[in-house]
Amino acid sequence: MQRVERVVVLALDGVYPFELGIPSRILGAARGRYEVLTCTVDGRPVRTNADFSVTVEHGPEVIGTADTVIITSMPEDRIPERLPEPVAAALARIPAHARVVSICTGAFVLAAAGLLDGRRATTHWHVAERFRRAFPRVTLDPDVLFVEDGRFLTSAGAASGVDICLHLVRQDHGSAVANFVARCCVVPPFREGGQAQYIVRPVPEYSAASTAATRAWALERLGEPLTLAGLAAHARMSLRTFARRFNDEVGLSPGRWLIQQRVARARDLLESSDLTVDQIAAEVGFATGASLRQHLQAAIGVSPQAYRRTFQTAR
Template sequence: MQAQQRRHRVVVLALDGVYPFELGIPSRILGAADGHYETLTCSVDGRPVLTNADFTIGVQHGPEVLATADTVVVAPVASDWITAELPDGVAEALARIRPDARIVSICTAAFVLAAAGLLDGRRATTHWQVAEAFSRMYPQVDLDPDVLFVDDGRVLTSAGAASGVDICLHLVRKDHGSELANKVARRCVVPPFRDGGQAQYIERPVPETGPASTAATRAWALGRLGEPLALADLAAHARMSPRTFARRFHDEAGISPGRWLIQQRVVHARHLLEASDLSVDQIAGRVGFGTGASLRQHLHAAIGVSPQAYRRTFQTAR
């Protein structure tokens, strides 16, 4: 009888001041992935941890389990618990992580990774509200406060709160493909992929004159990605001038209409690469990139791989 394959072990590190919601995300999302993951929770000393709420949380493990992890997730702490120096025991706990283990931070846990030197020279993100403070404290980190998460190879970082869901779904998608990630999303009643980044949630003054939203035009454009869509076309649908539309669009989505269109075309192209046998040129035409060369360029800029490499990794066996 063939031996059962060992599950991918994820160890979540909880620190004092932890947000209870985010602490539970890895177990909830990865636990819905058909048994592919085993999720354990630990503290730096095996003792209960204080939360930012009015209760403590008991954990079943001490820092020794970090040495057994394939992936380590550091849960976030409330901003008033953030310090420039690592809290007692954290450096020693992180030192137990294997060199080949993947490390993930949710929200403000990026401060922990940065303080430990794990983000030096890397691109990373954190919650937009603390991004300015992060950049002051860790100028050696290439911070991108506009995205929901950053995958920089061995080290991944995510933005605030529910972006922990996004990055855990990304782990499932990266490890086992979009079919399982979409199944997990349905089971947990969350979107499998959120459009745009956290820039759309940053507080900005929105002009009060004219139509209140460009959402209807975004939905209209999503149904026509294969067509040439210029700023003038989008503005005409929204019944605005191109200048007003571009300004309102950026206020709502955090990015320009052109960049948003590229993102949506890449998302659609990824789906077709996974779920169809269409050629790269055919997919390019369907999503509005026109040529296979253009698709290759945009896909590589977005995720760092060619269409062929992406298809080999993620195409669903049929």
């Protein structure tokens, strides 16, 4: 019989309704694999940042029964840097084995509780400097969509809550289930790049040209040698223009993006096929199995064999 993971979402004062609904919507599409409960620190209704409040069915006691606890976000003017006692008491109920996840500014809550000390984390790029000043013991990476450090996972602004919930599904049940959930919710199973592409920067000179068609072209040819010159030629741009425009659109250099896509494709093949590591390396465009091992280790910290054992078992 399939085990159902209990996920408890803690809604704090000023919660954004959009982010509050993400766990239920994404995890709820996983065909009964998750039970998502929403609570507040006292079981009473909580104000949102919109013109309404939300009424929940649960108080903080359900946190003690959770396999995963998710802290959602609130506006910048309601971010706590010292935890109110009821919030601290609610967080103290988190079981020692539970995963702890934050969406957007929810990372401030975890950091204020000391749960992120000595760990890597992320939050919305707009409040990154404030976070660094308030929590110097946390290593902040403001350029990524989410960070996983042990049982603590933090995500960037707003819709990155979708990315991190899909990551939970992929981690628990493999890419096939995560892709199914993504299709049901009409969202991409992976988003390209990181937060860097959303950070406000000077508007570039207008041009109708885009690298999107070239990215799509490259994704169909990951097993082939793909060079910057070849990509720029396909886009009909100079090397310099292509590299600049690519980084503006994706938030990554073409080389880093290619590695990211090849690793993602390799992960899918490790889960869904019986190809050897060397065969998968050739299929996705890494020169050797050793190169695939190196890039996978750098990306997610495990070997291809360990990854396959974990996710083929989940499948």
